[in-house]
Amino acid sequence: MNPSSVVPAKAGTHPSASPNETIGIGVGEPTHTRGPTEPWVPAFARTTELRAEKLAAAGGVRIAGVELSEPLSPELKDAIWRAFLAHHIVVFPGQFLTRGQQFAFAGNFGEVEVHGAHRGEAKRYDVAHVMSNLDADGNPVLRVSKAANYHWHTDKPYHAAPPMLTMLRAVEVPPTGGDTEFANTALAYDALPDETKWRIAGLRVVFRPAFDESRAAVDHPLVRMHPETGRKALYFGNHSTHILGLPEAESAALLGELLDHATQPQFVYRHRWRAGDLVMWDNRCLLHRLVADDSMRRYRRVMHRSVVRGTVPV
Numbered sequence: 001m002n003p004s005s006v007v008p009a010k011a012g013t014h015p016s017a018s019p020n021e022t023i024g025i026g027v028g029e030p031t032h033t034r035g036p037t038e039p040w041v042p043a044f045a046r047t048t049e050l051r052a053e054k055l056a057a058a059g060g061v062r063i064a065g066v067e068l069s070e071p072l073s074p075e076l077k078d079a080i081w082r083a084f085l086a087h088h089i090v091v092f093p094g095q096f097l098t099r100g101q102q103f104a105f106a107g108n109f110g111e112v113e114v115h116g117a118h119r120g121e122a123k124r125y126d127v128a129h130v131m132s133n134l135d136a137d138g139n140p141v142l143r144v145s146k147a148a149n150y151h152w153h154t155d156k157p158y159h160a161a162p163p164m165l166t167m168l169r170a171v172e173v174p175p176t177g178g179d180t181e182f183a184n185t186a187l188a189y190d191a192l193p194d195e196t197k198w199r200i201a202g203l204r205v206v207f208r209p210a211f212d213e214s215r216a217a218v219d220h221p222l223v224r225m226h227p228e229t230g231r232k233a234l235y236f237g238n239h240s241t242h243i244l245g246l247p248e249a250e251s252a253a254l255l256g257e258l259l260d261h262a263t264q265p266q267f268v269y270r271h272r273w274r275a276g277d278l279v280m281w282d283n284r285c286l287l288h289r290l291v292a293d294d295s296m297r298r299y300r301r302v303m304h305r306s307v308v309r310g311t312v313p314v
């Protein structure tokens, strides 16, 4: 992505916009393309204002009326990317894509991870993969293990280069429940007292998959710098085992305090899913979790998921 696109182009896209405010993110506005010998012409003739609605003070923007099953124009792709960097969570309602179309849409933003490849599985599909609460017989089941996505986490932090973004498309959703919560760890970092910022500067967190503790651990900065916006954010959550160099009890207490801080309501956006919602979020400055509730054992919840590769956190 072009680094110049990280700054919202219009005042209305600024993260300080209040929730539910309708904002324009300027798709289709003419841009100056005059070369040394050319007359001035708009970059394209059609001028369309893409409308977006901010969802919460903590982040989230809803963009309706776009069709993601088709290849994106460069202008739409750029507008989506700017909205993503400014608001961290982008919700596209009414998207009924095939798994292949979703994989292709994710590919606009980087290299899409192929599910199962890391395990050397023979089946490798260039399609979104399926996540559900169903057992082998197709019945809903609530499985709460220590690796479950009911715990606050960022996706695959136990990789040396964890994914930059994840997208889920809701295929089947419960009539109530099954919400996803997102906690903005950049806002949470900003709100820390200076003495805490000093205390945690330079600390590194050790991650190991909670579902396979035999795997090699990796460590990442507890405070990571967003590679595109330069904002600092806390990076931790489930799959983090401890902080390097701290006594065990102190490490556990600090991680617990930071989690309590970062998941306070003012830092959280809760998404209520509808079938057809496609939600993409930035793993580099958010924690998320599936809210565990009784609906998970009563109703089917089927999602299609795509993950785009990121860079080594710094």
Ligand SMILES: [Fe+2]
Pocket: 149, 153, 154, 155, 288
């Ligand atoms: Fe997740």
